[in-house]
Amino acid sequence: MKKFVQFLPTSLPNLRHATRGCVFQKSDLTSYKRCYHVSKLLCHESDALKTRQAELMARGLPKKKAIPGVRDIVLVVSGKGGVGKSTSAVNLAVALAMNKSSKIGLLDADVFGPSIPLMMNLGELNPDLNGENLMIPLVNYGVKCMSMGFLVSETSAVIWRGLMVMKALEQLTRQVDWRDTDCLIVDTPPGTGDTILSLVQTMPISGVVMVTTPEKLAVQVTRRGATMLQKLGIPIIGIISNMGSVVCDNCQTDLPIFGRETQKLSSDLGVPILANIPLTYDKDEGSSKPVVVGKLDTPRAQKYLEIARKVEEFLIESHKT
Numbered sequence: 001m002k003k004f005v006q007f008l009p010t011s012l013p014n015l016r017h018a019t020r021g022c023v024f025q026k027s028d029l030t031s032y033k034r035c036y037h038v039s040k041l042l043c044h045e046s047d048a049l050k051t052r053q054a055e056l057m058a059r060g061l062p063k064k065k066a067i068p069g070v071r072d073i074v075l076v077v078s079g080k081g082g083v084g085k086s087t088s089a090v091n092l093a094v095a096l097a098m099n100k101s102s103k104i105g106l107l108d109a110d111v112f113g114p115s116i117p118l119m120m121n122l123g124e125l126n127p128d129l130n131g132e133n134l135m136i137p138l139v140n141y142g143v144k145c146m147s148m149g150f151l152v153s154e155t156s157a158v159i160w161r162g163l164m165v166m167k168a169l170e171q172l173t174r175q176v177d178w179r180d181t182d183c184l185i186v187d188t189p190p191g192t193g194d195t196i197l198s199l200v201q202t203m204p205i206s207g208v209v210m211v212t213t214p215e216k217l218a219v220q221v222t223r224r225g226a227t228m229l230q231k232l233g234i235p236i237i238g239i240i241s242n243m244g245s246v247v248c249d250n251c252q253t254d255l256p257i258f259g260r261e262t263q264k265l266s267s268d269l270g271v272p273i274l275a276n277i278p279l280t281y282d283k284d285e286g287s288s289k290p291v292v293v294g295k296l297d298t299p300r301a302q303k304y305l306e307i308a309r310k311v312e313e314f315l316i317e318s319h320k321t
Contacts, residue, residue, distance in 0.1 A: 064204045069179030070105065072206040072315050073186060074237070075199060077229075079221030081190040084242040084277070085211040086115045088304075089187035092209065094290045095308035096183060097142035102312075105137060105144040105181040109199065110189040111168050114149030121289060126150055127176075134177040141293055146176050162194050169198060183315065192225050200234050207237040207314055209274065209307075212265070214244035214258040219265050226269050237314045238274035239266055240307060245278045247299070254278060274310050275303040 067073065076089040093106040108116035117123045120140050127135040127150055137144035148168060178184065183206075188196050199205065208229055212222040222239075229236060241262035245254045257279070266273045280300055291301045 064202055066204055067173050067178055067184065069177070070181045070184045072183045073199075073203055074183060074206055074311065074315075075186045075188055075196070075208045075234075076211060077188045077196060077208055077225060078190045078211045079192075079223075079225045080212075080218050083190075083211050083213045083218055084240075085190065086110075086119060086187050088209070088211045088240050088242065088277075088307075089185055090116065090119045091290045091292050091301075091304040092308055092311065093143045093185040094141045095292045095304045096185070096312065098292070098305075098308075099312070102182045103144070103180055104142070105146070105178055105184040107172060107184055107186045108145070108147030108149060109169060109172065109186050109195055111148045111165050111195070112189065114147045116145055116147040116187060117149035119290070120145050122150070123154065130177050132177070134175055135171075136177050141290065144178070144181065146172055148172065165194060166198055169195060173203070191221075192228050200229070200232055205234050206318060207235045207311070209237050209240060209311065210271075211240045211242055212262060214241055214256070214260060214262040216259065216261050219261040223265055223268070226265075226271070230269070235318070236269070236271045237311055238272045238307075240274050241276045243279040244276060247278050247280070272310075274307045277303045 076085055076092065078085040089106065093104050096102055097104040106116060106120070108114045117125075120138075120143065122138045122140050122145060125138050127138055127146065130136050135146065137146045138150065139145065186199065188199065210222055210226060212218045226236060239262060244258050244260075244262065245256045247254055254276075262273060262276075265271075277300060280298075291298065292304050295301050296305075
């Protein structure tokens with residue numbers, strides 16, 4: 001028990017005193033009373049801890065630094081994996097790049113599971129260094145791309161702890177020649193871990209696109225991530241509801257297969273649904289070609305063009321305020 005007391009915060013002196021020598025070895029009434037007394041103290045001392053946390057937060061986080069050469073940063077996030085986040089990020093970036101007046105970048109911030117090299121058909125290439133010793137992004141479909149997948153082999157696993165991941169993220173953002181990039185789309189790992197927290201706390205984020213399926217569990221986790229972003233003051237551009245329906249081949253009716261949980265999420269958060277993208281069978285799904293490039297005339301591709309238009313409108317309006 002003494003070892004446990006040593007790890008209690010010094011800001012909780014009463015709790016430290018009460019637990020010192022606390023007899024958890026015995027199962028008598030005195031022990032239970034003592035433990036009850038400790039739990040009451042913990043409730044009282046939690047107020048002191050909250051006050052201390054508020055004081056620390058009042059000092060503020062380090063000032064956010066823009067990525068040199070980048071005007072807007074848009075994160076594509078999801079609560080869970082497997083909901084089509086990377087597919088959405090790729091097609092959004094390529095759709096934005098179709099506007100020839102905009103220069104678009106795509107950053108794969110998923111250090112442990114990079115997928116952008118394959119999805120952008122850049123899997124076997126490696127970036128060069130320019131005269132300033134900055135990595136030159138690889139370009140395809142009019143989009144400048146950078147990923148940890150360019151720096152390790154396809155079969156190599158990245159086995160790093162948090163500090164190493166943060167260092168890698170620093171290199172992928174600030175040691176890359178992103179100059180003249182109007183909008184940088186960032187494909188983040190799922191969840192609300194170190195990577196996304198580091199991004200939103202150290203860089204000026206213009207907005208976030210959230211991707212989820214309408215399935216209840218996926219929406220529940222997405223809601224938690226959205227709540228975190230709103231508390232941090234990060235604007236949410238909208239939600240992509242992905243793979244929530246199938247289109248009948250005969251009558252072209254859109255048939256929901258996961259319910260309509262995304263609509264409730266949108267209403268509760270006050271955030272628009274950017275598009276509902278149906279689940280489709282595509283024999284060329286693994287062709288390393290975004291649907292907005294290979295099958296522009298399909299309803300699915302048109303959905304991504306619609307999303308890109310809405311993101312552009314959001315960014316234009318954000319610069320007016």
